Structures are given as C-alpha cells and as structure tokens.
Amino acid sequence: MSNAPAVVAALQPIRRIRIPLLELARTHRRVTVSAVLVALLFLVALAAPVIAPHDPLATSPDNSYLPPLSPGHLLGSDELGRDLLSRILWGARVSLPVAFVAVAVGLVGGGIVGMLSGYAGGIADLLLMRLIDALLAFPGLILAIAIVAALGPGLRNAMIAIGVVAIPGYARLVRALVLQLKQMEFVTATRSLGATPMRLILGHLIPNLLNPIIVQISLSAGFAILAEATLSFLGLGAQVPTPDWGQMINTGSGFLDNDPWLAIVPGAAISLTVYAFNLLGDSLRDALDPRLRS
Amino acid sequence: MTTYILRRLVLMVPVAFLVTVGVFMLIHLSPGDPALIILGEDRSPQAIAQVHRELGLDKPLYVQYVIWLGRTVHGDLGRSITTNQPVSIAIGERLPATIELGMVALLWSLIVAIPLGTIAAVRRGSLADQVATGITVAGVSIPNFFIGIVLIFVLSVTLRIFPFGGYVPFAQDPFENIRHVILPAIALGTAGAAINMRFTRSSMIEVLNHDYIRTARAKGASWRRVVFVHALKNALIPVVTIVGLQIGGIIEGAVVTETVFTWPGVGRLAVESIFDRDYTVVQGIVLLAAFSYMAANLLVDIVYAWLDPRISYA
Amino acid sequence: MTSFAHLLELEDVHTHLQLKQGVVQAVNGVSFSVDAGETLGIVGESGSGKSMTALSIMGLLPRRGAVVKGRIRFKGRELTALSEDEMEQIRGTDVAMIFQDPMTSLNPVYRTGWQVGEPLRIHRHMKTRASIAAAIGLFKKVGIPEAEKRVREYPHMFSGGMRQRAMIGMGLSTSPSLLIADEPTTALDVTIQAQILDLLRTLNQEAGTATILITHNLGVVAGMCDRVIVMYAGRIVEQGRTEDVFAHPEHPYTWSLLRSIPRIDADEHLPLRAIEGSPPDMVRLPPGCKFQPRCPFAISRCATEEPELITVREQLARCWVTQDGTSLDQAAAGG
Numbered sequence: 001m002s003n004a005p006a007v008v009a010a011l012q013p014i015r016r017i018r019i020p021l022l023e024l025a026r027t028h029r030r031v032t033v034s035a036v037l038v039a040l041l042f043l044v045a046l047a048a049p050v051i052a053p054h055d056p057l058a059t060s061p062d063n064s065y066l067p068p069l070s071p072g073h074l075l076g077s078d079e080l081g082r083d084l085l086s087r088i089l090w091g092a093r094v095s096l097p098v099a100f101v102a103v104a105v106g107l108v109g110g111g112i113v114g115m116l117s118g119y120a121g122g123i124a125d126l127l128l129m130r131l132i133d134a135l136l137a138f139p140g141l142i143l144a145i146a147i148v149a150a151l152g153p154g155l156r157n158a159m160i161a162i163g164v165v166a167i168p169g170y171a172r173l174v175r176a177l178v179l180q181l182k183q184m185e186f187v188t189a190t191r192s193l194g195a196t197p198m199r200l201i202l203g204h205l206i207p208n209l210l211n212p213i214i215v216q217i218s219l220s221a222g223f224a225i226l227a228e229a230t231l232s233f234l235g236l237g238a239q240v241p242t243p244d245w246g247q248m249i250n251t252g253s254g255f256l257d258n259d260p261w262l263a264i265v266p267g268a269a270i271s272l273t274v275y276a277f278n279l280l281g282d283s284l285r286d287a288l289d290p291r292l293r294s
Numbered sequence: 295m296t297t298y299i300l301r302r303l304v305l306m307v308p309v310a311f312l313v314t315v316g317v318f319m320l321i322h323l324s325p326g327d328p329a330l331i332i333l334g335e336d337r338s339p340q341a342i343a344q345v346h347r348e349l350g351l352d353k354p355l356y357v358q359y360v361i362w363l364g365r366t367v368h369g370d371l372g373r374s375i376t377t378n379q380p381v382s383i384a385i386g387e388r389l390p391a392t393i394e395l396g397m398v399a400l401l402w403s404l405i406v407a408i409p410l411g412t413i414a415a416v417r418r419g420s421l422a423d424q425v426a427t428g429i430t431v432a433g434v435s436i437p438n439f440f441i442g443i444v445l446i447f448v449l450s451v452t453l454r455i456f457p458f459g460g461y462v463p464f465a466q467d468p469f470e471n472i473r474h475v476i477l478p479a480i481a482l483g484t485a486g487a488a489i490n491m492r493f494t495r496s497s498m499i500e501v502l503n504h505d506y507i508r509t510a511r512a513k514g515a516s517w518r519r520v521v522f523v524h525a526l527k528n529a530l531i532p533v534v535t536i537v538g539l540q541i542g543g544i545i546e547g548a549v550v551t552e553t554v555f556t557w558p559g560v561g562r563l564a565v566e567s568i569f570d571r572d573y574t575v576v577q578g579i580v581l582l583a584a585f586s587y588m589a590a591n592l593l594v595d596i597v598y599a600w601l602d603p604r605i606s607y608a
Numbered sequence: 609m610t611s612f613a614h615l616l617e618l619e620d621v622h623t624h625l626q627l628k629q630g631v632v633q634a635v636n637g638v639s640f641s642v643d644a645g646e647t648l649g650i651v652g653e654s655g656s657g658k659s660m661t662a663l664s665i666m667g668l669l670p671r672r673g674a675v676v677k678g679r680i681r682f683k684g685r686e687l688t689a690l691s692e693d694e695m696e697q698i699r700g701t702d703v704a705m706i707f708q709d710p711m712t713s714l715n716p717v718y719r720t721g722w723q724v725g726e727p728l729r730i731h732r733h734m735k736t737r738a739s740i741a742a743a744i745g746l747f748k749k750v751g752i753p754e755a756e757k758r759v760r761e762y763p764h765m766f767s768g769g770m771r772q773r774a775m776i777g778m779g780l781s782t783s784p785s786l787l788i789a790d791e792p793t794t795a796l797d798v799t800i801q802a803q804i805l806d807l808l809r810t811l812n813q814e815a816g817t818a819t820i821l822i823t824h825n826l827g828v829v830a831g832m833c834d835r836v837i838v839m840y841a842g843r844i845v846e847q848g849r850t851e852d853v854f855a856h857p858e859h860p861y862t863w864s865l866l867r868s869i870p871r872i873d874a875d876e877h878l879p880l881r882a883i884e885g886s887p888p889d890m891v892r893l894p895p896g897c898k899f900q901p902r903c904p905f906a907i908s909r910c911a912t913e914e915p916e917l918i919t920v921r922e923q924l925a926r927c928w929v930t931q932d933g934t935s936l937d938q939a940a941a942g943g
Contacts, residue, residue: 134312139546142583149568149576150320222435229437230550234565249440253554256447264447267440275435282431505712511668512707513727513778514700516693527717603717603762 030283037276045092054083056090056243065259078248078262079255087243088269094244095273098159098237099224103217105163110170117171118178129175132168140165144227148236155244158237162227166220173216177209211288218281222274229270245270298599302592310588314366317581318359320573371578376570381578385560391461392559395551396544398475399483400537406487408530411494415529416521418499426491433488438547442481442554449477459556478555482547486540493536498529531601535594542590545583612684614641615818616665616786621678623657623664632890634660634673636842644785645816647809649833649850651823651865655887657842658822662788666705667695683785700727704779708791710771714763721747721759724778731782746777750807769800773807780811787812788820793828805832826865830854838862841888841898848923856935858925860903863936897928905929905939 044051053072060081068076068084075084117128135143147161148154231237232246240247245266252263346352353361365372371381414426450458456477462470501507502525510524540547548561556562560579567575623635635657642648652658663669665680667687680687682703687695699705704727707713715723724746725739734742740759747755750773763771772792779787789808793801809832812819821833829836829850836853838846838861846859857863864883885902888894894901900910909928917926930936 130308131312133309134316137309137313137588138316138580138584139543139587141546141549142580145549145564145568146317146320146576146580149573226435226437230439233437233439234550234553236568246437249437249443253443253446256443256451260447260451263440263443267437267443270440271432271436274437275432278431278435505707505709506715508668509707509713509775509778510715510726512666512699512705514696514698514730515726516696519730524715524718528715531717601717603764 028283028287030279031287034276034280034283037272038280041092041273041276042096044089045096048086048089048093052083052086052089054086056082056087057241058082065255067259068261075265076259076261078259079251084261084265087248088245088265090243091245091248091266091269092273094155094238094242095225095228095270098155098162098228099221099277101159102162102166102224102228103221105160106166106170106220107213107217109163110167110172111174113167113171114174114176115178118175118182125175128171132171135164135168140223141227141230144231145234145236148231153236153239155232155238155242158228158231161231162224165227166224169216169220170213173212177212180208211284215281215285215288218277218284222277222281225270225277226274299592299596302595306588306592310585313584313588314363314581315359317577317584318362320577320580322355366581371581372574374567374575375572376567377572381575384563384575385578385582388558388560388563391557392544392548392552392561394464395475395478395482395548395557395559396541398479399486399547399551400540402479402483403486403490403540404537406483407490408494408533411491412498412521412526412529414491414495415498415502416517423495426495430488430492430495433491434485436484437550438481438485439550439554441484442478442551445477445481446554459554461556461558478551478557481554482551486547490533490536490540494529494533497532498525501525501529504528531598534601535598538590538594538597539587542587542594543583545579545586612681614681615644615646615683616642616820617679617681618661618665619679619681621661621664621675621680623660623669623673623675625660625670626672627891630891633842633893634890635664635675638678638839638842638844640837640844640847642786642818642820644818645812646835647812647819647821647833649821649823649829649836650839651826651829651836652839653824653887655841655890656839658839659790660842661839662705662790662820662822665788666699666703667692668699668705697731700784701731701782702784703786703788704782704784705788705790706772706775706779706792709795710768710775711795713775714771716763718762719760720763720766720774723763724759724774724781727778727781742781743777746781747774749780750774750777750811751803752777767800768796769803772796772800772804776804776807776811780815780817783815784817786818786820788822790822791824792821794823794825801828808832826854826869838865841890841893843898843926844917844924845899845926846923847917847925852922856921856937858920858923858930858936859899859927860905860929860936861899863940864902864904897926905934905936 053074060077063073063077063081064079066073066077066081068074070076073083073085075088077083078087113128113132117125138146144158144161144165147164148157151157151160228237229244229246229249232244233250235247235250238244238247240251248266249263249270252259252261252266255262343352362372369382371385373380374384377384410426414423417423445456446458449456457474458477460474462474464471502521507520507524510520515524545560545564548557548559549564550561551557552559552562553565560582564576564579567573567579618641619639621635621638622633625632625634638657638661640648650658650661660669660673663673664675665682665687667690669675675688678688682698687698690698714720721740721743722736725734725736725743728734728739728742729736743759744755747758752758752770752773758766758770763774766774776789776792787808792808793804796804805828808819808821811817819832821828823829833850835848836846836850837844838853838859840861846853846857846862848858853862854866857866861883864881868881868883870880883902884904888898888901894911896912896914897903897906897910898914900906903910905927907929913928915926915928915931917924918931920927920930925931929939
C-alpha cells in the first residue's frame with residue numbers, strides 16, 4: 001500500500017462502520033449498560049485521588065473498626081483505622097491497571113505468536129502451536145501461581161503471570177484471523193473478485209478482525225481482574241498495605257465476627273467490576289454475531 | 295478408535311515434553327538458593343557447595359533436567375525442602391481430600407446447572423430464562439473465595455449451622471465429613487454451576503431446533519417426553535466435555551477454596567509450599583495439575599466420540 | 609364420532625407468523641378438503657405457504673406462528689379448538705406427518721427400530737420389545753432389507769432412501785387415516801425419489817390412507833396425485849383434478865411452471881423458460897394479485913384488485929384473465 005490514494009480510500013470504510021456502532025448501542029441495551037458501567041469504573045479509578053475522602057494508607061488506631069455510616073467514614077474503617085471507602089476507591093487504581101497490563105501482555109505476546117504462526121505456516125506454525133498447547137496444558141490459575149512462585153510475590157510479577165496465561169487465547173485468535181486474511185489476499189490476487197477495490201476488502205476485514213478481538217479483550221479483562229484478586233487474596237499479588245481488593249478480603253476474612261464489611265465490600269467491588277467486563281464481552285459477542293445480524 | 299487414541303497420544307508427546315521443561319524451569323527461575331533454605335544459619339561456602347553437590351545443582355542445566363525427568367517418570371518427585379518428606383507421599387496424603395471436595399463441588403454444580411439450563415432453554419426468552427442467564431454471568435464474576443467467605447459469614451459465623459473449616463475423614467465420621475465438605479463444595483462449585491448451566495442451556499436450545507424434535511412432536515410425543523427423552527441425551531453430549539475438563543482442573547479450583555476453608559488438600563499444600571519456598575513440592579503439584587488436565591482433555595474427546603454414535607474416528 | 613362429509617376439511621384458514629420485520633400471512637384464506645383414500649398434491653415454491661398449511665393442520669407451528677382464523681376439521685372434529693394434550697393423541701395415530709430431510713429428521717442417538725416403534729409405545733402403550741418387533745414388520749413393509757439387523761442400527765448407518773423409508777414406516781405404524789408428506793423426496797437422488805413415490809403410492813392403494821403430498825416438483829404430482837392445489841404467496845391460486853390442471857392450467861403461475869419444465873422432445877436450441885422476477889416479499893406484498901409482478905398475462909386490473917378463487921372451466925382459479933374466459937395457451941400463442 002505505497003499508493004497514497006489507495007490508503008485514503010482504504011481508510012474511508014472506518015467512518016461508515018462507526019455509524020452502525022451507534023445504532024447498535026441504541027438497540028442493544030446490555031452492551032450500553034455494561035459499557036457505561038465499565039466507563040464509570042475507569043472514571044472512579046482515575047478520579048480516586050480526588051474523590052476519596054481520606055488517604056487510603058493513613059492509619060488511625062483510635063478509629064479502628066468503625067461501622068458503616070459513621071461520621072467521616074461512609075463505609076466504616078478497618079482494623080488500623082483506615083477509611084474503607086477510600087481504600088475501595090483506590091483499589092480500582094490497582095485492579096484496573098493490572099488487568100490492562102495483563103491483557104496487553106496477552107494481546108501483544110499472543111498476537112505476535114499468532115501472526116508468526118499464521119503467516120509462516122509449516123514447521124514454524126507446528127512448533128509454535130505446540131508451545132501454545134503446552135501453555136494451555138496448565139489450568140489458568142495454576143500457571144499464574146507457578147509463575148508467581150518462580151518470580152516471587154508482588155503486583156508486577158502477578159501482572160506478568162496473568163498476561164502469560166492470557167497469551168494462548170490471543171495467539172489462537174490472531175492466528176485464525178491471519179489465516180482468513182491470507183485467504184482473502186489470495187482471492188484478490190487471483191482477481192476472482194473482479195474490480196473490487198482494496199477498500200471494500202478492508203471494509204469487510206476490519207469488522208471481521210476487530211469484533212472477535214474486542215470481545216476477547218473484554219472477557220480476558222474480566223478474567224484478569226479475577227485472577228489478580230485471587231493472587232492477591234492468596235498473598236501472591238499486591239502486598240500489604242497496598243489497597244487491593246483481593247488482599248483486603250484476605251485480611252478482612254480474619255475479622256468476620258467483628259466487622260464483616262471489611263471483607264464483604266471489596267468482594268462486592270470485585271464482583272461488580274468483573275461482572276461489568278463479562279457482561280460487556282458477552283453482550284458484544286451476541287451483538288456482533290454475524291449470524292444474528294441478518 | 296484405537297488409531298485415534300494413538301494419534302492423539304503421539305501429538306501429546308511434544309506438548310508433555312514442553313510441560314516438563316516448563317515445570318523444571320520453575321525452580322531455576324525462582325530467586326533464592328534452595329541450599330540456603332535448607333541450611334538456614336550455617337552458610338559457609340563449603341556447606342553450600344556440599345548441598346549443591348547433594349542436590350545435583352552443580353551439574354549443567356540440561357543434565358539436571360534429564361536426571362530430574364528420569365526420576366519423575368519413575369514417580370520420584372524428590373523430597374520436600376522443608377519437611378524432607380518425599381513429595382509423592384506428601385501429595386498422596388492430601389489428594390483424597392481434594393478429590394472429595396472436587397467431586398462434591400461438581401455434583402452440586404450439575405444438580406443446579408442441568409435442571410436450570412433445561413428450563414431456561416425450554417422457556418427461552420421468558421423471565422425465568424433472563425433471570426437464569428443473568429445469574430450465570432454473575433456466577434462466573436464472583437470470585438469463588440468470596441462466595442466461600444460470604445457462606446462462612448452467613449452460615450457459620452452468624453447462623454452457626456456449618457463449621458467454618460477443617461476436615462473430618464469419611465471413615466472416621468461420615469456425618470461430620472459431609473457437614474464439613476458442604477460449604478467449600480458450594481463455594482467451589484458455583485462458578486462451575488454457572489458455566490455448566492449456560493452450556494446446558496445453549497446446547498439444549500440448539501438441540502430443540504433440530505428436525506428430529508419436530509419429528510418426535512409429529513409422532514404425538516408430549517413436550518415432557520421430547521425434552522427428557524429426545525433432547526436431553528443429545529444436549530448433554532457437549533456438556534460432558536465441559537464436565538470432563540472441570541474434573542481435570544480440580545486442583546486449580548481447589549487452591550483457593552482449600553485456603554479459605556483450611557481444607558487439608560493439595561491446593562492448600564501448594565500455597566503453603568510457595569510461601570515456604572518449598573519448590574520441589576510446588577513443582578510436583580504443578581506437574582500433577584498439568585498432566586491431569588491434559589489427561590482429562592484426551593479422555594473427554596474419547597468419551598465424546600463414544601457417546602455420539604455418529605462420530606467415528608476410523 | 610359424528611359422521612363427517614370429508615376426512616379433512618380446511619375452511620378459510622389464516623396462519624400468521626410474527627417476524628422481526630413484521631407479520632407474515634403465511635397461510636391466507638386457504639380452503640380445501642381431502643376424502644378418505646384420496647391423494648392430494650400441494651405445489652408451490654418456498655415461502656408459498658404449503659408447509660405452513662401442513663404444520664397448521666398438525667398444530668406444530670413454530671413459536672411465533674398461530675392459526676388466527678378459520679376452521680380445520682378432521683373427521684368432524686375441530687382441531688384448532690383442541691388442547692395440546694388432545695392434539696398429541698391425534699398426532700402420530702390418526703394423522704401422521706413425514707418431513708423433508710431424512711438426514712436430520714431422525715434422532716442420531718437412538719436406534720432406528722426404537723424410533724420407528726415409538727408411536728406404538730406412546731399411543732398403543734406397547735412395551736419396548738414388542739414395539740421393536742413391530743418395527744421389524746414395518747421395515748419389511750416399506751422395503752428395507754435385512755430388517756432384523758437394521759432395527760438395531762443408528763440412523764447415520766442408513767442411506768438417505770432407507771431413512772425416508774423408515775420415516776414412512778414410522779408414520780404408518782399406527783395405521784393413520786391421513787398421511788401428510790412434506791417434500792418427502794426433495795433431499796433424495798432421482799432414482800431413489802421414484803422408489804419412494806412408488807412406495808407411497810402402493811401404501812396409499814393398499815391401506816387406503818389418504819395422502820397429502822407437498823412438493824415444488826410438478827413431476828411428482830403428476831405421477832401420484834388425484835387432485836392438486838397450487839399455492840402462491842400463501843394463497844391457493846389453482847385447484848382441481850390433476851389431469852385437468854396439467855392439460856389446461858387456468859392460472860398463469862401454474863401455466864408458467866408447466867412451461868418451465870424442460871422437455872426431452874424440445875429443440876435443444878430453444879432457451880429454457882424461467883418465471884420472471886423473484887418470489888414475493890411476504891412482509892410487503894403488492895396490492896392486487898400477488899403474482900401480477902411476474903405474470904406474462906397481467907392486465908391493468910391485476911395490479912389493483914385481488915381476484916377471488918372461483919370456478920373456471922373444470923378447476924378453481926384465482927385470475928382475472930382466465931375468469932374472463934381467456935385460455936392461457938391461446939393467449940400465449942396469440943401474443
């Protein structure tokens with residue numbers, strides 16, 4: 001595509017696709033609701049330093065174990081007197097970036113493997129796919145735990161571990177898409193499409209490529225948040241005193257008879273977040289299903 | 295059929311090889327010298343070198359790998375760094391508890407999933423269906439350790455019906471055993487229930503659209519007969535796949551649940567060993583988890599072929 | 609049972625389908641009757657409403673469909689007024705239906721003999737063993753060789769023709785008075801088609817089972833049916849005795865269908881004659897006669913007023929042109 005007019009022409013279809021997306025939003029409530037929810041969660045993460053009433057790390061031993069709706073502490077305080085609400089809000093700043101990075105690792109890593117595998121074919125494809133199968137031979141959480149066990153506990157290693165677990169999914173997806181792309185190029189080359197310009201092919205290609213990847217990103221984001229929470233709960237992810245939801249459940253579980261909110265609120269936060277991403281991925285998948293579009 | 299099995303086994307060999315390499319690398323990626331852990335205080339260079347020689351850590355990596363692989367294939371998974379107990383025995387002691395937990399959890403998930411999934415499919419689009427589907431997404435979104443904690447809070451701490459952890463062997467006291475396994479099984483099984491329900495539902499919906507359902511109705515079969523005799527057998531075939539994989543992944547699910555409920559199983563052993571830096575034990579458990587998962591994958595395909603008379607892999 | 613005039617009687621039946629795009633009047637004002645021992649053919653293209661008519665009779669409409677108007681009487685009994693339980697007693701006993709695609713119409717996880725004997729277990733409360741024995745007899749009757757061995761086999765081991773025979777056996781297991789066959793030969797090879805039609809004809813003659821044969825293939829009708837109904841866009845456009853309809857069709861659609869069949873004795877250089885245009889959009893039907901957009905004989909009236917189905921010579925036809933007295937063959941020759 002060294003031809004400038006062709007490039008411009010090729011970019012055109014993207015505009016035409018955006019309008020159907022707005023149509024989709026109107027007719028598909030689940031997608032809109034979950035998309036709004038996810039956006040809100042991102043907003044909370046971004047705005048936490050501003051909207052949190054207290055410093056999440058500030059301890060205040062005199063004010064420990066305050067119940068919810070106490071003055072100054074909407075959700076109460078934990079065993080060290082830290083404000084629960086602030087810690088929950090800041091928790092979003094831990095969970096969401098971790099999910100982001102993990103998905104990015106999976107997408108980039110898996111994407112590279114998938115592209116190489118798809119384009120090269122032959123022996124390279126065979127070998128790479130065996131590697132992917134080897135990764136898939138481990139149940140997801142076990143693999144993540146094993147990697148964290150090897151690298152040592154901590155948020156950074158948790159991100160890497162979860163990302164590695166996500167790689168096979170993306171690798172297979174990208175490989176399948178590349179194989180489709182190869183077929184289409186071949187068809188163009190044989191001119192059996194007649195005088196169809198490059199832009200039409202891309203107009204079909206971009207929705208075909210983007211849709212499954214968007215769905216996969218959404219669903220793997222949900223899985224990543226869940227995995228991060230699990231790792232942190234086990235003590236393998238975020239370490240005290242970082243306000244991480246999973247880790248907060250871990251400490252909170254020791255105080256269930258005292259103050260159950262310390263464990264329940266972060267649990268609800270995790271569930272809600274994962275639910276939003278899962279719902280988004282699910283409803284996107286249903287909405288973009290070509291079979292249902294006729 | 296046998297050719298199919300053989301072919302799959304052959305394809306599994308390179309994957310199994312890569313898996314063993316990966317697990318072996320676990321120890322060598324991890325920071326910290328196992329010798330230091332064993333020796334503790336006495337860290338003279340000679341003592342360290344001595345331990346290295348004993349553990350074979352002075353040899354080149356690939357040699358270590360081959361030695362390790364040889365031992366592993368014979369069932370010798372080494373010894374626990376902390377307790378010096380053979381790893382295979384340590385795992386063997388705790389495996390029954392994990393299996394019990396996993397099976398009860400699976401039972402729970404199927405008891406919930408199959409009826410709900412069938413109802414949701416038959417009454418597709420109705421309120422019951424939408425509620426059930428909503429619960430499904432929620433079920434996979436709530437972390438299973440959180441479900442465990444909520445269950446503990448409601449049923450153990452507040453209502454004091456169930457104990458909040460621990461284990462009593464079945465042989466010792468069947469009633470107490472069951473009483474202890476119920477909560478962790480529910481916690482573990484709920485995510486599986488959600489997945490299985492959704493799968494049953496979509497499988498059932500697809501089956502109900504098939505022509506032979508119409509034929510059955512034309513014969514004068516009632517809806518009950520159509521669903522339970524004609525549809526269910528077909529719809530459950532793919533569900534077997536999912537269930538088989540869940541059986542293969544027992545250890546994975548058990549890790550967190552056993553931690554929450556202090557259940558003396560393999561999962562909890564894994565977590566404890568990680569914190570103890572007991573890498574041989576971790577290695578052994580990861581290896582077991584990976585191979586049981588791979589075995590489950592193969593078995594599931596075989597069972598699927600056996601169940602569906604149409605499939606012949608000749 | 610009250611005495612009845614006809615075995616099956618449809619009176620002004622309307623069946624509607626609720627689709628996303630709107631309501632489809634799949635069956636629009638259909639009336640006909642079938643007497644004991646008769647064979648009736650229903651001809652039409654996909655979407656003409658022929659299958660929907662059959663499903664309306666059986667009460668097997670899809671979720672979004674319903675008979676909204678009209679009467680369907682079988683042996684004097686009003687079928688649309690029956691409960692689901694009562695319909696289940698009639699289906700598979702007195703009225704049987706077999707379907708188009710034998711590949712998918714049999715349950716893959718149950719043995720064929722078990723399935724063929726099922727109506728006997730449901731309706732005659734036979735035990736399994738007895739029903740399989742009866743199935744062996746049915747297999748023999750429909751010409752499936754090695755019946756004892758075959759009943760134990762699964763459907764995928766049968767060829768297409770054998771599966772259809774099994775389906776027919778299944779339909780006849782309870783000696784119904786009426787058999788509805790929805791495109792029974794469409795999915796089969798031509799040679800097998802002939803065999804299946806032979807079988808249906810024999811069974812009709814021997815057992816006196818009335819048969820409704822639904823097809824898009826006029827050749828099938830010619831060989832088998834006493835009377836024929838031609839449907840288009842959910843309506844009956846022509847109805848009469850087979851030899852009359854074939855000899856002088858009184859509706860342009862029937863006429864065009866007959867014209868489009870390639871003939872062995874035709875000049876090989878003549879072009880094949882297809883019907884112009886495409887099947888109607890059932891959600892947005894044109895006013896007036898529904899065939900008008902594709903009709904080679906259309907006059908101005910056809911576009912605005914829909915004709916009634918009235919007697920034209922020996923048949924019933926729904927066409928302004930022929931109701932005027934014009935003969936289609938002459939009109940085509942004249943220009």
